[in-house]
Amino acid sequence: MEQQQAAPPMQQSFFTPFNVITGTILLMGMVLTVLRFTGGLGAVTNLDHNTPWGIWIGFDLLCGVALAAGGYVTSAACYIFGLKKFHSAVRPAILTAFLGYALVVLALTYDVGRPWRLPYPILVSPGTSSLLFEVALCVMLYLTVLFVEFSPAAMEWLGLRKARTLVMRLVLMLTIFGVILSTMHQSSLGALYLIAPSKLHPLWYSTYLALFFFVSSMFAGLSMVIFESSLSHRYLHKHMDHHHLDNSNDVALGFAKAASFIMIGYLFIQMIGLAIDNDWHHLATGWGAWYLLELIGFVALPALVYAVGVREKNIRLIRWTSVWVVLGIIFNRLNVSLVAFNWQLPASQRYFPSWMEIGTTLFIVTLGVVIYRFIATRMPILYEHPDYQED
Numbered sequence: 001m002e003q004q005q006a007a008p009p010m011q012q013s014f015f016t017p018f019n020v021i022t023g024t025i026l027l028m029g030m031v032l033t034v035l036r037f038t039g040g041l042g043a044v045t046n047l048d049h050n051t052p053w054g055i056w057i058g059f060d061l062l063c064g065v066a067l068a069a070g071g072y073v074t075s076a077a078c079y080i081f082g083l084k085k086f087h088s089a090v091r092p093a094i095l096t097a098f099l100g101y102a103l104v105v106l107a108l109t110y111d112v113g114r115p116w117r118l119p120y121p122i123l124v125s126p127g128t129s130s131l132l133f134e135v136a137l138c139v140m141l142y143l144t145v146l147f148v149e150f151s152p153a154a155m156e157w158l159g160l161r162k163a164r165t166l167v168m169r170l171v172l173m174l175t176i177f178g179v180i181l182s183t184m185h186q187s188s189l190g191a192l193y194l195i196a197p198s199k200l201h202p203l204w205y206s207t208y209l210a211l212f213f214f215v216s217s218m219f220a221g222l223s224m225v226i227f228e229s230s231l232s233h234r235y236l237h238k239h240m241d242h243h244h245l246d247n248s249n250d251v252a253l254g255f256a257k258a259a260s261f262i263m264i265g266y267l268f269i270q271m272i273g274l275a276i277d278n279d280w281h282h283l284a285t286g287w288g289a290w291y292l293l294e295l296i297g298f299v300a301l302p303a304l305v306y307a308v309g310v311r312e313k314n315i316r317l318i319r320w321t322s323v324w325v326v327l328g329i330i331f332n333r334l335n336v337s338l339v340a341f342n343w344q345l346p347a348s349q350r351y352f353p354s355w356m357e358i359g360t361t362l363f364i365v366t367l368g369v370v371i372y373r374f375i376a377t378r379m380p381i382l383y384e385h386p387d388y389q390e391d
Helices: 019-038 055-067 070-080 084-111 129-158 161-169 173-195 207-235 242-277 278-284 286-312 314-337 355-376
Strands: none
Touching: 019 070, 019 355, 055 084, 055 129, 055 173, 055 207, 055 314, 055 355, 070 084, 070 173, 070 207, 084 129, 084 207, 084 242, 084 355, 129 173, 129 278, 173 314, 207 242, 207 314, 242 286, 242 314, 278 286, 286 314
16 A cells, blocks of 8 residues: 655744734834824823823833843842852843843833933933933943843854853853942832922832832842743743753742742831831821732732742742732832822823823833844753853
C-alpha cells in the first residue's frame, strides 16, 4: 500500500488575535497623535486650569514610574545584596524598566504644551530649586543608566563582544547609581503634591508623601517583576531556557516574601502619618471609606495573601496576587493625582479624562507591550546566550 504523503506545515496567519487587536490600537493611537499635535491639548483632552495634570500624568507618569521600579529593585537584590538566585530576573526587569521610563518620556511629549522645550530646564536654564527639575534630571539620567544596563543583551545579539565586556565591568557602579537616582525621583514624585495642601484630600496629603511613594515603589517593582514573569512564562515560554524556567518559581517566592514585608511596613508608615496629621476623623466619611478600601483592600489583604502563598509555596496564588498589587498601585497613584485632587469642587467641575486621553494612554501601553515582545523574542532576555554563559 502506497504511503500517504505528509501534508506541508501550515503557515501561521499574520492576522492573529494579538496582531489584529494591537494593530487596531496602534492605528487609533497614530490618529490621536496627529490630532494632539495639530489641534493642541484642547482638541483631545478635558484638562483645564483647575486640573492641568490629567491621566497622562496620573497613569502614564506616576503609575509608569512606580511599576518600572522592578529594574532598580532586582538589580540591587542581585548585584548589591549578592542574591544571585534572582539573576534570571534581572534582564527582563531591566527591559521592563527601560521601556517603562522611555514611554514615560513619550507620554510627557503629549502632555507638555510645547514638548520641544522639554530639555530647556536642564540644558538652557536649570531650575535647581524646583522639584520638577530634580525629577526631570533623575529620570533623564536613570533612563541613560537603564539603556546602558540593557545594552549587553543587544551587544550579545549583534556579536559585539568587546563592547559587551566593557559594559559588564560597570554593572555594580551602574546599579548603585541607578538605586540612588530611583530613590530620589520616586520620592520626589510624591513630594510634588506637597505644594497643593488645599487641593489634595487630607487622607492622601501628608508630610510623608515622598516616603509613601518611595516605599510603595519597592513592592510595586517586586510585584511587577512577578507579573511580567508570569506573562513571559505563559506566552513566551518557547524563548526561555531551562535556567529561566526553573528559577521562575524561586523568583516569585523570594519577591513575594520581600513584597509582603515591605507592604506591612508601608501600612505602619501610613498609620504614623495619620497619627501625626491627626486625620482620624476623616475615616468616618465617604472619603475615609475610599481610603480604607485602598489601604486594606489593596495593601493589607494582598500582603497577607502573599505571605500565605509563600508559606504554602503556592506559585499560582502569588502570581494572581501580583496582579492585585499592581492594580493597587494604580489605584493609589490615581487617587493622589486625580480622584482625591480638587476633592472640594462640585462634581460638574471635576476632571474626567476624555476618550481620546484614554485611547492615547492605551496606545502608549500597547506600544510598550509590542516592543517588549519584539525584543524578548529576538535578544537574549529570557535565556542565556550560549557564547557568553561563562562570562
